[in-house]
Amino acid sequence: MFNHDANKQQTSQQSPVPSRPETPKKLKIDSPMFQPASPLKSTASLARDAPVFVPKTQQSSMVALAPEFKPGQDFIGGADSATSFAASSVPAPEFTQQMSQMSMDPSQVYSAPPDNMNPYANPSASMYYQPSMQPYQPLQYHLYAAQPPHRSDLLPYQRTIHGFFLSDNIREELQRKSAATLQTIGDLNLPRSVHVYHSLVPLDTKREKDTRVFGYPSWVYKAFSGTTGKTYALRRIEGFRLVKEQAIGLIEQWRRVTNASIVTVHEAFTTKAFGDNSIVFAYDFHPLSTTLYDTHFGPSPRYVAKYEGQAAVPEKVIWSYITQITSALRTIHAAGLAARCIDPTKILMTSKMRIRLNCLGIVDVLAYDTGGTLEEWQQDDLLQLGRLIVSIACGSPLAANDFPSAVDFISRHYSVELKDIIVYLISKPSPTKTISEIVTLIADHTIQDFNSALHFNDNIEAALARELENGRIARLLTKLGFINERPEYDHDPQWSETGDRYLIKLFRDYVFHQVDEQGNPVVDMAHVLSCLNKLDVGSDEKVMLVSRDEQSCLVLSYREIKSCIEVAFSQLSKKR
Structure with a gap:
């Protein structure tokens, strides 16, 4: 603990909460349910031979055909959605061949490494965008010093060491996401590159080929772009042949849709790099994400009821889901589009x-020219949202199939307001049933969710303010590293040992090379941070610098030392 000047000012403002509009009163539980026909019912009959489509804005980098990758038979799980909306845990296969004994012949069937080296073979791991693991030493998160107990006896200008750094939870989460983004798995039976993307890593955790949502088997890969260098998630629709080039042009409309609750789509293209006719959609990559299905209906659900017959998910969580999805649908409908894919396996x-809506735009391309109007599709979005909320509230993906029983359960465990909004979403379509009306009905909960988001933003901003200290200190250490012990500058081997640079060297010894009475090194983070902070602000406080032979003793202020560093660094960085 050390003294450090810190002026803190806190302001708080409470937003007025408008009165909630009245929920329609004429709704009845036994109102007829709207059941639209599947938009992909007749899509397969339109598939014909067509040339490979590649976007004109980028140069294709096709490679030779590779054998078909079949996660269901060889390496990992396939589709990320559950068959018939009710996935079950599939035990991982027993792997008997070690990594060092695997054949590199691509024509042979790939045998995966043991479970401890292959996270995709672990049935308990329900990550959707799961990081690939390699047999190397992982980050030792437990070696960080734990947060000490809170102290109430600190003065306003005093801070602890942990006050300068991110909290352990935030730092570990960011580090795990960074590691998951950069990790790869080699020697897979996958193409070396697809279009402009390379280093593909499969992200699916289930082996069955699910065709319920799109009508075609789909796979998900993490890949790096060779043009932008960024990481993307590639959604591959297997066995689809593009009938009309105008269909893939719809992705251009989706690219302009921007919302915080939407996974942005960047492009779509057809390819034969997987050994068949496939269409691939490129989306933003969110590491360590899970699907809403795995969160609530997977092998290890996040919310579990304490007693049988009770509701497992808190109501505020459900309202948060409704608010975020409604925000996304409002943006989508305002752009003249429809989501058409509000499924827990695709959120x-x-x-x-x-949460974020994922896989947007895929149904529009696959079901191009299959009939239907925009108004019908937008009404279907509201119906799908209602069925989703019923499933989450009742804790079963099939709860919406028995709507009267589901409403009875919701009436007994949740508020009347939540029941009314669900009934309104699943009721028969009408001209007044729009996403704007839904936004009006949930106004109170939108304000509450917005207030929670502001509190979270304040916490993140406070954590970021701590890192400002680290950024200043890092710049100072960088300058000291450039100057101290420099072998030669401007043909002068003694440049770093003479003049002002000698004072900087003595200050470096004062900060980092102190010893106690027994000659043991003093490792005191508080001393280092205190000195560097005083140096950064140019304090007038005096400090005594002693040479290594103890024959010279200089008394200088931090302001004078800072001036010496600026002059020396400007000499190094000046242009010749």
């Missing part, structure tokens, strides 16, 4: 209580 949870 990502990227962080705590943070």
Whole structure:
């Protein structure tokens, strides 16, 4: 603990909460349910031979055909959705061949490494965007010093060491996401590159080929772009042949849709790199994300009822989901589009209580020219949202099939307001049933969710303010590293040992090379941070610098030392 000047000012403002509009009163539980026909019912009959489509804005980098990758038979799980909306845990296969004994012949069937080296073979791991693991030493998160107990006896200008750094939870989460983004798995039976993307890593955790949502088997890969260098998630629709080039042009409309609750799509292209006719959609990559299905209906659900017959999911969580999805649908409908894919297996949870609609635009391309109007599709979005909320509230993906029983359960365990909004969403379509009306009905809960988001933003901003200290200190250490012990500058081997540079060297010894009475090194982070902070602000406080032979003793202020560093660094950085 050390003294450090810190002026803190806190302001708080409470937003007025408008009165909630009245929920329609004429709704009845036994109102007829709207059941639209599947938009992909007749899509397969339109598939014909067509040339490979590649976007004109980028140069294709096709490679030779590779054998078909079949996660269901060889390496990992396949589709990320459950068959018939009710996935079950599939035990991982027993792997008997070690990594060192695997054949590199691509024509042979790939045998995966043991479970401890292959996270995709672990049935308990329900990550959707799961990091690939390699047999190397992982980050030792437990070696960080734990947060000490809170102290109430600190003066206003005093801070602890942990006050300068991110909290352990935030730092570990960011480090895990960074590691998951960069990790790869080699020697897979996958193409070396697809279009402009390379280093593909499979992200699916289930082996069955699910065709319920899109009508075609789909796979998900993490890949790096060779043009931008960024990481993307590639959604591959297997066995689809593009009939009309105008269909893939719809992705251009989706690219302009921007919302915090949407996974942005960047492009779509057809390819034969997987050994068949496939269409691939490139989306933003969110590491360590899980699907809403795995969160609530997977092998290890996040919310579990304490007693049988009770509701497992808190109501505020459900309202948060409704608010975020409604925000996304409002943006989508305002752009003249429809989501058409509000399915728990296609909704990502990227962080705590943070969800995003995924796979948008795929149904529009696959079901191009299959009939239907925009108004019908937008009404179907509201119906799908209602069925999703019923499933989450009742804790079963099939709860919406028995709607009267589901409403009875919701009436007994949740508020009347939640029941009314669900009944309104699943009721028969009408001209007044729009996403704007839904936004009006949930106004109170939108304000509450917005207030929670502001509190979270304040916490993140406070954590970021701590890192400002680290950034200043890092710049100072960088300058000291450039100057101290420099072998030669401007043909002068003694440049770093003479003049002002000698004072900087003595200050470096004062900060980092002190010893106690027994000659043991003094490792005191508080002393280092205190000295560097005083140096950064140019304090007038005096400090005594002693030479290594103890024959010279200089008394200088931090302001004078800072001036010496600036002059020396300007000499190194000046242009010749």
